[in-house]
Amino acid sequence: MQTEEEFRDFILNGHLYYIPHVTIDCAIFGYHAQQLKLLLIKHRNIDNWSLPGGYIKRAEKLLDAAxxxxxxxxxxxxxxxxxxKTFGDPDRIQFDKFDKKKWLEDTGLPSWEGNWLINQTISVGFYAITDFSKTRLQTDFITEACAWFDINNLPPLEYDHDEMVQEAMHTMRLHLYHYPIGLNMLPEKFTLSEIHALYETLLGKKLDVSNFPKKLLALRLLKKLDEKRSIGAHRSPHLYSFDKEMYALALKEGLVLS
Amino acid sequence: MQTEEEFRDFILNGHLYYIPHVTIDCAIFGYHAQQLKLLLIKHRNIDNWSLPGGYIKRAEKLLDAAxxxxxxxxxxxxxxxxxxKTFGDPDRIQFDKFDKKKWLEDTGLPSWEGNWLINQTISVGFYAITDFSKTRLQTDFITEACAWFDINNLPPLEYDHDEMVQEAMHTMRLHLYHYPIGLNMLPEKFTLSEIHALYETLLGKKLDVSNFPKKLLALRLLKKLDEKRSIGAHRSPHLYSFDKEMYALALKEGLVLS
Structure with missing residues (x-):
């Protein structure tokens, strides 16, 4: 949905092709050059920022909806x-503070008591990591801004989205020990310093400089290439790439990195 | 809900105090003496077994509903x-194979096209581990049996519950590396062999016999007690207990076991 017309139809007839009471919310982390960011959107007439999300179509898988x-x-x-994680506390959206009916009115959209949208929702949280330097953001009729924020400098978030971000971070960091979530954040050939920096930034802590690459190599996730990168006099570190086969297997079955 | 009367009211008026379209399902693992089991229930007039679960009340937290x-x-x-995990594929309950309206009729309960229960649902999966020797199972009007099954010898399951069990196992085993999920499955004082056996059974694989306890000790999760257990001539292994403070912290913040 992009236009005012599409949103009007969504409010009037959405219950026919969307599942009421269930939404998805997405914590999209962005990594580039040792910086970790989070994607946030700002709805018209709402002060706080929030995670992007929305409803699920009746014939749609959750992942496709996300x-x-x-x-x-x-x-x-x-x-x-x-x-x-899935969030379902009855007071996760504080309707005493956020009047959805009034918000629809203020935004020039149809609004009446009992509309299918004005309802308690349970929200399924998804997270992802991408390279924020490669994205092109866009807004729509109800979204006036969409931007990357430094993870250590987030604005106040709407609803229960602060808790969502904490839980997303926690799960993402736990998954880093079990799934190889690096492929899209590194060039095809990279140095051990580069992958080391990626993991340190995502985990938000220092990793043992010699132990960490050894573990990745022991798991056979990385292949040492017969190539070096020249980065100065006497400095030409070896290049590595992911072993695609092992990578796919680890993504499916998990591994133990520690 | 236990009685026929309660289930009749649930079908007639449940939409007033339950959230439509959303359920929870629970994979309850049971451990005792190196055996891992799963709790299953059998509904009247349905051949296959399934995980216990149900709907969420409108003023209830997901965890309380579970x-x-x-x-x-x-x-x-x-x-x-x-x-x-939360399961929401549109075909997760195959209504072409399972006619819920007919099932309600067969079971002597009210049934009509358009009833709030005859609907696509999204289900939030929870897992737990308990000591199966300490549970007392009970049935109700629509549940004719409730039993523990060996994890390696499960009967065919209804709906998408086979997939749920696989996902629950996968997450439980991943969590074992990060959360101390053992307190209720061991006596207050236990030997290293006992906790070793617990983890091997839950993980479904052999663990290094000397390395594994060292890691638990290095994380300061275990306290070595000034006590031994006599189990035969020349055999009196040291007893250990969990460090309750570290245990609570690890449960909250996670740890890296590997």
Whole structure:
């Protein structure tokens, strides 16, 4: 959905082709050059920022719904998304503070008591990691801004999205020990320093400089190439690439990195 | 819910106090003496077994709904439950094979086209581990049996519950590397062999016999007690207990075991 017309139809008839009471929300992490960011959107007439998300179509898989919502709001397509948690506390959206009916009115959209959208929702959280330097963000009729924020400098978030971000970070960092979530964040050939920096940034902590690459090599996730990169006099570190076969297997079955 | 009367009211008026379209399902693992089992229930007039589960009340947290459902169906209270995944594929319940309206009729319950229960559902999966020797199972009007099955010898399961069990196992085993999920499965004082056997059984694989306890000790999760257990001539292994403070911290923040 992009236009005012599409949103009007969504409010009037959405219950026919969307599942009421269930939404998805997405924590999209962005990595580039040792910086970790989070993608946020700002709805019209709401002060706080929030995670991108939306409803699920009746004939749609959850993962497809998440991908469609992210693409609709941000232009990013086909991210590798992972579920992290589902949020369903009855007071997760504080309707005493956020009057959805009034918000629809303020935004010039149809609004009436009992509309299918004005309802308690349970939200399935997905996270993804992408290279933020490669994305082109876009807004729509109800989204006035869409931007990357430094993970250590987030603005106040709407609803229960602060908790969602904490849970997404926690799960992403736990998954880093078991799934090779690096392929899209590194050039095809990279140095051990580069992958070391990626993992340190995503985990938010220092890793043993000699032990860490050894572990990756022991798991046979990396292949040492017969190539070096020249980065100065007497400095030409070896290049590595992911072993695609082992990578695919580890992505499916998990591994133990520690 | 236990009685026919309660189930009749649930079908007639449940949409007023339950959230339509959303359920929870629970994979309850049971451990005792190096055996791993799974709790299954059998509904009247359905051949296959399934995981216990049910709907969520409108003013209820997801976790409380899961606990209430498990207690209703099995008598087990206050399990330490963890979410593992939410299942929402449109064809996860194959309504062409399972006619819910007919099932309600066969079971002597009210049934009509358009009833709130005859609907696509999205289900939030929870898992837990308990000591199966300490549970007392109970049935209700629609549940004719409730039993522990050896994890390696499960009967065919209804709906998408085979996939749920696989995902629950996968997450439980991944969590074992990060959370101390052992407190309720061991006596307060235990030998290294006992905790070693617990982890091997839950992980379904052999662990290095000398390395594994060293890691637990290095994480300061275990305390070596000034006590031994006599199990025969020349055999009196040291006893250990969990360090409750470290245990609580690890449960909250996670750790890296590997």
């Amino acid at each position: 991908n469609r919502n992210i693409k609709d709001r941000t232009g990013i397509d086909n991210l590798f998304l992972q579920q992290f | 606990n209430r459902n498990i207690k209703d169906r099995t008598g087990i209270d206050n399990l330490f439950l963890q979410q593992f």
